[in-house]
Amino acid sequence: MKYHIDTIPVWDAYHQGGECPLCNLENRIEISYVESFLGGSVMEPDTRIEVNKTGFCPHHFQLLYDAQNRLGLALMTHTHLKEFMEKFQQRCNGVLKASKAMGAFALSNLIKGKKDMQQLTVQFEEWLNAQHHQCIICNRMSNTMNRYAYTILYLWDTDKEFKKIFESSKGFCLKHLALTIKIARETLPSNKQALWLSDVIPLQIRSFHNLEQELSQFINKFDYRNQDKPLGSAKDSLARTIQKLTGRFMD
Numbered sequence: 001m002k003y004h005i006d007t008i009p010v011w012d013a014y015h016q017g018g019e020c021p022l023c024n025l026e027n028r029i030e031i032s033y034v035e036s037f038l039g040g041s042v043m044e045p046d047t048r049i050e051v052n053k054t055g056f057c058p059h060h061f062q063l064l065y066d067a068q069n070r071l072g073l074a075l076m077t078h079t080h081l082k083e084f085m086e087k088f089q090q091r092c093n094g095v096l097k098a099s100k101a102m103g104a105f106a107l108s109n110l111i112k113g114k115k116d117m118q119q120l121t122v123q124f125e126e127w128l129n130a131q132h133h134q135c136i137i138c139n140r141m142s143n144t145m146n147r148y149a150y151t152i153l154y155l156w157d158t159d160k161e162f163k164k165i166f167e168s169s170k171g172f173c174l175k176h177l178a179l180t181i182k183i184a185r186e187t188l189p190s191n192k193q194a195l196w197l198s199d200v201i202p203l204q205i206r207s208f209h210n211l212e213q214e215l216s217q218f219i220n221k222f223d224y225r226n227q228d229k230p231l232g233s234a235k236d237s238l239a240r241t242i243q244k245l246t247g248r249f250m251d
């Protein structure tokens, strides 16, 4: 798998600092994708076709809903619903036909009938679950995040200045650490994959250790005897620890 390189946003994300540069980038592209879906790009035929087919996951529906362009969202949701209903109808025709046939069959062979019914319902259930997890914004974000993770690996491998800023960073959140390891596995020879791990793991350990200390300081502040002690950087350590563990910024 070959990804394009996109260095400027990656440099910006490292200069921004924080617990995870990929979280910084993900947050930025998520805001811009949500805006673009409620702006002009939704009218582009290709995007419209994809929205109709895929729809949005619960998280991105919520962000779109919160953006307050109810007409834009209603139009998209309406056409998506119509397309979904066609697929649903076809699926249900098949399910109803098969379950009717099975009912008759089950009378003559109870064990086989029960097994087939089980299989049919599992398939239907899986199809339904797959429908509501599909999301065009998640798909696009995932492609872009792969590209950014690849760019980080590329800069780490080729740019001395970047390597310095990388080494003074706090590593990544767990989700994005896993992403960099996946992209390294897909794109780097095994000796460089090993080098990547030996560079990134100490950063992670140091970062978890610092967070643990800050969180402990934050907790101690609730003791009235420590009320006057300054919190400093530990002030937002709970939010940063949650981000480190989940890849999600706390508002």
Ligand SMILES: [Zn+2]
Binding pocket: 020, 021, 022, 023, 024, 172, 173, 174, 175, 176, 247
């Ligand atoms: Zn992250």
Ligand SMILES: [Zn+2]
Binding pocket: 056, 057, 058, 059, 060, 134, 135, 136, 137, 138, 139
């Ligand atoms: Zn989504």
